[in-house]
Amino acid sequence: MIAGATGAGLYSDRCHFGPCPIMKNPAFQVSILAGWAIACLCAAQEAPSPASGPAPVPAPLRPAFLLTAAVHRDGEELSGRWTYSRDLYRTGLTDINGWVAKSRMQRFRDIDIAASERRGGTDFFEFDLDRGPAMAIPGAWNAREPELRYYDGLIWFQRKFNAAPRPGRRAFLRFEAVNYRAWVYVNGKEAGRHEGGFTPFVVEVTNLLREGENRLTVGADSSHDAKSIPTPITDWDLYGGITRPVRLVWTPATFIDDATLSLGTDGRITGEVRLQGPHAAKQKAEIAIGTLASVSAVTDKDGRAAIDLPAPGALRRWTPDQPTLYDVRVTAAGDLLRERMGFRTIAVRGKELLLNGEPLFLRGISLHEEEFGPNPARDMTAPQARALLHEIKHGLHGNYVRLSHYPHSETTLRLADEMGLLVWSEIPVYWTVDWDNPAVLRKALAMQAETVYRDRNRAAVILWSVGNETPVSGPRTRFHAAMADNVRALDPTRLVSAALLVERRSAGGKAVMAIQDPLVDKLDVLAVNTYAGWYGADTLDALAGLDWQLPADRPLVLSEFGADALAGYRSGDRRKFTEQYQADYYRATLAMAGRMPTLAGLSPWILKDFRSPRREHPVFQNGWNRKGLLSETGVRKEAFGVLADYYRRKANQGGH
Known part of the structure; x- marks a missing residue:
């Protein structure tokens, strides 16, 4: 959420991060929230199909400036x-x-x-x-x-x-x-x-x-x-x-602030161009998609031009196997915007995920934004990001990455586009949130909007998640529902999910795992985090006896599962924190997953060991969460090979 000389107070309920007298008024807060919630809900209900382009968005959620594709603009790195x-x-x-x-x-x-x-x-x-x-x-x-x-x-x-x-x-x-x-x-x-x-x-x-x-x-x-x-x-x-990175960017007085395109299931490419400046209205905007197609439109009084054209017959659809990107050029009012974009569709049919109309199984893993090395600083340069994604794509034979638990760098998203890795993206609505606070909901909706506006031109992004491991309650469910409605209004071309908790109970002498969460009504793809065999009293042998009761009408992703192992630590018996235990945990969990009839993908926890002040065992952790399949310096653990072999077999069965 930004406020400043050009848009002061648009998103902030505080004055210099101190209480603002007007916004402190509870009645004012509720009225504002209600207005936004209604606007989001109406926009979601009236949202056009993916073929008809972006839906209208409540004005307060759109940042004053976007500078889409700023990396390609005239400027100076600072x-x-x-x-x-x-x-x-x-x-x-x-x-x-x-x-x-x-x-x-x-x-x-x-x-x-x-x-x-x-x-x-x-x-x-x-x-x-x-x-x-x-x-x-x-x-x-x-x-x-x-x-x-x-x-x-x-x-x-x-x-x-x-x-x-x-x-x-x-x-x-x-x-x-x-x-x-x-x-x-x-x-x-x-x-x-x-x-x-x-x-x-x-x-x-x-x-x-x-x-x-x-x-x-x-x-x-x-x-x-x-x-x-x-x-x-x-x-x-x-x-x-x-x-x-920080960048000083120069533009003309009237400039192209944003341009977006997407391929719809009806075979049309739709989108919009937005100009900013004193002469933004009644300008001719011209868009070229490589050498395949070009189209022009005229901006309205607000500087917006809607784009609609049939997909060229020679268009190659983006897939993980062939991540085709096109040079897109937008010209208007003497300004030029350059982008690299892919075109594909994503949809759900019953329990199936469909990429470009074909069944898709997500062979993935979760990832925190930390580069390899003993002292990561979240300095995600292109080589650092590529090194991580290379291990997923070529080491694990993956086609998908869950970017946890916050929006990762633009560098990472652009590389996912280039390398052919499908992406789950989320904002950090995680564990505990002040669910009843309208100002906190506004923050979540604004963060969500900033993420969508930044990444909606990335073909790799197929899933927007609206939460992770949040305990069920009425206020929490209303909060997440507002987020789901919001993201559908912002981007109806992608699917909505959330990493849910599961309820465990006994039935007929067996352990039953079930999703008992009213949020499922807002989701296209169901996802659950499960750590049976690591947390709790279950032995690895007990996983075969777990009975999963799941909705049959939607695809399911196991968004997390994992066990800690210190790289190089082995023992003669199967004990926790050994590489053998982690490898056996993966074997048992993958076998359990294979019995789930609606399973459409996996993103185990996690590619690489990462820093966490919660994890302070002086022998095995020392401030690191050790659930990575790789150590912090990139050493592969035994479980890496277990998952790689599983994904190799899955890839050989066909599909993306």
Whole structure:
């Protein structure tokens, strides 16, 4: 959720992350929520079929700027060494009692402190970002300096760059992710702010730049609370800071902010182009899909042009085996947008998943956003992301990855498109959420929208998930239902799922596993996490006796199952944390899965060992969740081969 100079207050119920008097009014909150919920529900109910393109979306959920395909635009990368200043007590934002921060502590000030100190006088400062320590950005601070390993709070970052206003051009800063809250200042003036640690945001800085050197200051606050998404307790690492690239982007005064296309089941390609700027209306927009097809349309008064054309006869549909991408060019108002896009359909027929009308079995695994190495910093460069996806595609013979438990980097999504890996995407509505709080629901809907707008041009994405392992209750189900309606309104071309908990009971002397969750009525694809044989008293031999009672009318994905193993730890008997136990666990669970008649895919937990402060066994864990089939440095465990052999056989049976 972003607010700033160009869209202040659109998504925030807080003023500078302090309570806003109007939004504190419960009646106002409820009325706003009701309006949004009705708008989402109506949009979902009236949403056109996948063939007719994007449905209308409630205006507050659309960010002020998208800058779709920003990686291909004119601009400057701001990666490199940034100086920083810790601010655990947040004195750069507020003083005691919530007063305005004292000037001597305001890290965002545009001032040469060393020069001021040389002049002398009564002023003094308790920071100096010009002379502060430095770290590499992008990347989480937890891995950059030992003293920041478990730092959780606010750190200020500064980067100087040379730029100057360009007549007739607009300037934007696009952040791919800052975890978790961000305040952005340029030359001492606020440009915008954002809440949400895994989605991009854009702030306009056209009128803030000056000739020569410019000072960019970003406050990044990693702390979470009961009203954040996620809440403070998770099973992954803190990872604070500017974790993904920052880019200065230049556009014409009127520019193409967004363009999207998708292939419908009726054989037509539909979508839209959106312009921003003083001359966005009545502009001719031309779209070319490689050399196969071109079409033009004229923008309406809001700068939007609807696109509709028959799919070219020579169009090659994107599949994991042949992930064909086309160069798409959009021109309008003197601007050019370039994208790489694939075209495919995804649907459900009874218990089957259908890709391009053909049955599909998802041979996958779950993945956290951590690069290989003993000290990951979430610095997901293309080589780092490719190394992880290569193990799935070519090591495991997979065609699918569950990107857990938050939107992964744009680099990863584009590589999934290129390499042919289907994607499950989710936002971190995970375990515990303040289900009854309208402001928290707004955050979830906004994060969801930011994810969809970023990734809806990725053919690889087939599933939007609306939650993970959330205990059933009335408020929780209403919250998830609103998310399901919202994502259908935003993108009716993909399927909706959620990783559900299962209920265990006894019947006829047998253990029965069942989905007793009213949320199933909102889902296209059912998914459950199961750890029988690892958590609980079940032995591996007992898995054969588990009876699964499942709805027969929809496909099921085992979204998680797994067991910990320390790479290299083996013993003569089958005990937990050994490679043998993990391998046998996989054999037993895969055999159990084979008896599920509606099973349409698997994403076991997890590809690689990952950081987690919850996991502190001094011999086997030491701050790592060891359920990976690979160690943190990429060593394959015995279970890797078990799953690879299973997927090889599945692939040889045909299908995608």
